Amino acid sequence: MKSIAELEAIRNKTLDEIKMRKNSNGIRIVVGMATCGIAAGARPVMNTFVEELGKRQLSDVSVTMTGCIGVCRLEPIVEVFDADGNKVTYVKMTAEKASRVVTEHIVNGRVCSDLTIDAAVNEGK
C-alpha cells in the first residue's frame, strides 16, 4: 500500500460488492418465483437481471424473489420498486425483456410501458 488512493480504490470496489448488507435504499427488483412463475420461465428472467446488474456494476439495485401474486396467467411477473416505494409491474417477462428493463428502466429511468400489467390487461380488452 503506497498511497491513500490505493486504499480508497479497494474500499470502493469492495463496498459495491457488499452494499446490500448496508441497507441500501436503491431500486428493488422483485421476481415472482412461485411454482407458476418458475413454470412460466422466471428463472432465466432472474438470471438475466443478476447478470445485467453485475455487468453494469449497479450495486445499489437489489434482486429478490417473491411468491405468487395471484395472476398466474401473466407470469413471469417482475415488480420494480423505486427508492420511494413506487412500483411498476411487468408481466409475461422473458430474458430479453429483462435486459430491456435494465437498460431502459433501471439505468435510464424510463418505464417500459408496453411490458407493464396495464398494457397486458388492456390488450385483452
Place this chain on the structure above:
Amino acid sequence: MEFFRAHVLVCGGTGCTSSNSEKIRQEFEAQIKKNGLDKEVKIVTTGCHGLCAEGPIVVVYPEGAMYTMVRFEDVKEIVDEHLIKGRLVKRLMAGDKNAQDASKSLENVDFFKRQVRIALRNCGIINPESIDEYIAYDGYKALAKALTEMKPEEVVAEIKKSGLRGRGGAGFPTGLKWELTAKAAGDQKYVLCNADEGDPGAFMDRSVLEGDPHSVLEAMAIAGYAVGADQGYIYVRAEYPIAVKRLEIAVKQAREYNLLGKNIFGTNFSFDIELRLGAGAFVCGEETALMTSIEGHRGEPRPKPPFPAVSGLWKKPTLLNNVESYANIPVILNNGADWFTKIGSEKSKGTKVFAVGGKINNTGLVEIPIGTTLREIIYDIGGGIPNGKKFKAAQTGGPSGGCIPASKIDTPMDYEPLKELGSMMGSGGLIVMDEDNCMVDIARFFLEFTVDESCGKCPPCRIGTKRMLEILEKITSGKGEMEDIDKLELLAKNITASALCGLGQSAPQPVLSTLRFFRDEYIAHVKDKKCPAGVCKSMMSYVISADHCKSCGICAKNCPVGAISGEKKMPYSIDQEKCIKCGACMEKCPFKAIFKNA
C-alpha cells in the same frame, strides 16, 4: 465486479462453530449449488454476532433476516423458501417466532436495539478473512490518516482526549499509557496486544479477534507510530484456535497489502506484527508475566516498578493494551475524540463489551455505553431471568471481581461505581445468578480457580489462597465455625496487601465481596448448618413427599446408586446414607413429588 442478489452470512464464531455452524455453511453451499443458485447467492463466514444463546446464527441479505438456532435440517427450508421463493422462514426468525411482522430483521431485535457497537462494529457483519471487506468498512483509514496527516504526538493527544480507558479491567487511561511509552527513552520499543483472555465466562476479546482481526492490527500499527515502535506482538492463547487462524490470515493479508511491513503508505514508518501463543496460564494475562512469557521464560510476574512503559519486553519501553482497547482506536481516530467523549459516563468514555452468562435468557456479548445500569443489561437487553426466578446477584470481573447484590441493581456499569461495591469492571465477564445460587459456593468456585492458576512465585498467593479455599470447603461442607469467617476475612485482607501481582492481590475479592453482601449466608452455613439456596450437598437432602408420590417407580429406576426403594401403592423413600445428591430423581419425577430440603 461480481453481483450477487443475496448474501448468506453464517456465523463462524466459537459459540456457533461449536453448535455446528461449519456444517451448516457446507450444507448451504450444497443446497445452493443443487438449486443452481451459486452464481446468485454468496455465502460468507462472519465473526460472532453476540447472541450466542440463539446460535447458530444465519443472516440473509438484502432483507437482513436473522435466523436463529438453525439446524442442519433447516438449511434446505431456508434455501427453498427464502432464497428460491423469497418467503421468509418465520419460524426460525429471531425474537417472537410467531410474529406476523415479516420485517423482523437484525436491527430490530431487542437484543441489538439497545447496544452501541464500537469495538464489535464489524463482528458478524464482515468476513474476517477478507481484508477488502475490512477496508470497505473504513478499515486502515485511521492508520492512513495517522501516518499522513498527524504527528505521533497528535495521535497520542487525540487518544488522551478521547478518555479511553483500558478495557482489560483496571481502567488505566490508554492515552496516558501511550504518552509514557512515547516519552520513554530507548532505541527499540515494542507494542504488545494482550489477548490472553482468561476470566471464566469472558469472551469478548476472542470475538473481536475472530470477527474483526484487522481492527487490532490497524490499532497496533497506529500505536507503533504514536510511541515509536516498529515491532508488535500479539500474545494470544492457543486455546483460541479460530482466533489464531484468523489472526494469521489477517497478518499475512496486511503484509501483502504493505499495511504491515516497510514504509507503510509510502512514509518512513515501518511496523510488523508477530503472534505469540500462550499455553493458557491465567497469570500470563498479567502484564509482566505476559512479557516474561514472550521472552521465552516461565510465565511469572515480576514486581513493578519499573513499569512496562519504561522497561518492558527485553527491558525495552513497551506499550501493552488489551484487544478491546485496541478495537476502539481506529474508530476514535476516524470519528474524532469529541465524538467518542459523547458516549459513556462522566468519568469513562465510550462503550464496554460484557459477556453475559449464567441465569439469563439472552446469553451472549453485549456492547453498551459505559454507565448503563445493571438492570438495563439484565432486563432490557438480556431478556431477564429464565423460569420466572428472582435475580439475586451478578458477578463481574471474574476471579478478581465481586458480586453486585440485587439491592444494587441500578448501579451504573462503570469503573468507579463497581469498585465502590468491591467488585470491578474486569475484562467484562458478567455472570447472572438467581435464588438457586449459593454465594458461599460461588466464592469457593472462584477461589478454586485462583488456587489452580496461581503461579506460585509469591507465598501470599501460593499458600494464602490455598488456606482460604480450605476454610471455604470446611464451611460449605457444614463443618465451619464462627471464627472461620473472621479468619477468612483476615487472610483475605493480608493477601490483598502482600501479594506480588494483580492476580494474587485481587484473588480474595470474590470472598470479600460475598462476605460484605451475603454474610448471612455464611452464617447460615456455619451456625444453622444450612445452605439457603440448597446447593451445598452436605447440607441438603432430597425427600419424597408421601402426599404426592404415586409409586410409579421412575425415580428408583433413574437413581444411579440404588438409594430409592418402595412398593406399589406405598410412597417411595430415599435412603439418605446412600444418596449422592445428584438430583436425577427430582428431574425425572413426573408428579413433582421430590423436593430439595435445604
